[in-house]
Amino acid sequence: MLFLMLFIVFIIAAVFIMNLEPCLCECGRAEYNRNGGCCPMCAKGSRVYRHCTEDTSTTCVPCLESTYTAEANGLEKCSTCSVCDSGKIKMKCTSSSDTVCEPLEGYHCIDENRDSCTQAVEHKTCSPGQYIKEKGTALKDTICHVCAAGTYSNGSLQTCQPHSKCEGLGIEEIKPGTNSSDVECGTIVSVPVIGGILGVVALVVIIVGVGMTLKKKYKPVPPAGKDVVKCGAQKRAGCHASQELTKVFNVKVKAKALLSHVKAKAVFKIAHYISPAY
Numbered sequence: 288m289l290f291l292m293l294f295i296v297f298i299i300a301a302v303f304i305m306n307l308e309p310c311l312c313e314c315g316r317a318e319y320n321r322n323g324g325c326c327p328m329c330a331k332g333s334r335v336y337r338h339c340t341e342d343t344s345t346t347c348v349p350c351l352e353s354t355y356t357a358e359a360n361g362l363e364k365c366s367t368c369s370v371c372d373s374g375k376i377k378m379k380c381t382s383s384s385d386t387v388c389e390p391l392e393g394y395h396c397i398d399e400n401r402d403s404c405t406q407a408v409e410h411k412t413c414s415p416g417q418y419i420k421e422k423g424t425a426l427k428d429t430i431c432h433v434c435a436a437g438t439y440s441n442g443s444l445q446t447c448q449p450h451s452k453c454e455g456l457g458i459e460e461i462k463p464g465t466n467s468s469d470v471e472c473g474t475i476v477s478v479p480v481i482g483g484i485l486g487v488v489a490l491v492v493i494i495v496g497v498g499m500t501l502k503k504k505y506k507p508v509p510p511a512g513k514d515v516v517k518c519g520a521q522k523r524a525g526c527h528a529s530q531e532l533t534k535v536f537n538v539k540v541k542a543k544a545l546l547s548h549v550k551a552k553a554v555f556k557i558a559h560y561i562s563p564a565y
Contacts, residue, residue, distance in 0.1 A: 319361030328359040332383035335363050350382040357384055357401075369403065377403070390425045413442040415467035434466040441467060 314325035326339035329347035334356060337346035350356055354365035368380035371388035378387035387403040390396050396404035410423035413431035418440040423429035434440050438447035450464040453472035462471035 317359060321361070326361065328361050329356070331356050331358050331360070332381070334365050335361055353380065355380060355382050355385055369405075393423070395423050395425055395428050413440075415442045416440065416465070417442055418447045419443070419445045436466075437464075439464055439466050439468055 314320050317328050318325040319328050321338050326345045329335055333347040333349050336348040339345045350365035353368045356365050369386045375389050377389045380386040390404050390407035394407040394409050396407045398406035410429045413419050417431040420432045421430040434447035438449050440447045450470045453460040458472045461473045464470035
């Protein structure tokens, strides 16, 4: 009795297995599953126009312009070609391959897909005090390094520059250099020198003021030989006044000469203090 029951169970299981759907079977490498059946794939560069049936094979059509399929497929629609930035198309899109893009100038790629850059970031900018050890490319970022002691860079140089030597130029160091700026050179003017320059300027101003005052107070005396009044032909008082005016004229002439001399010396001294090499 037990043997009969086991035989019946075996028969039922065998019938069940024989009636399983074909979907339990895997499709081949060049096939795709369609409603439990396996259909032949379309080649890359094309798509499915009509799926296979029991009596017909898969019908395929080429991808339209600006669309593609890169592998054998069972797709009903081709993929849209990627759009690159202007002038950055490395390889144009075809029916069987997507567009290959490259980064813009000054950027490097951080994410690639099939040799095409899908995401890029701007190159690093070196800070003042650093120099560019390696320039950035389409595939890698810029590499910056700090300048060594005694050199400087504003961040845009490929090598750090040595600080200037003020002594070699015959001038003094006003401000020490840093790793981002050069030494500042120049002539340091001492307090006594500044006082001397101010004194000369003050003297020139006083002399000019005196000259202007004399010019306003006294009128010019005619030169000798032009309407000069001789004492013997005039009254005593008139002759005395003429002599006084002549003296004033002579004083004014001497003052002008002195003023010109002082001005020349002052200009020379100022030029000498400002530029010792003059």
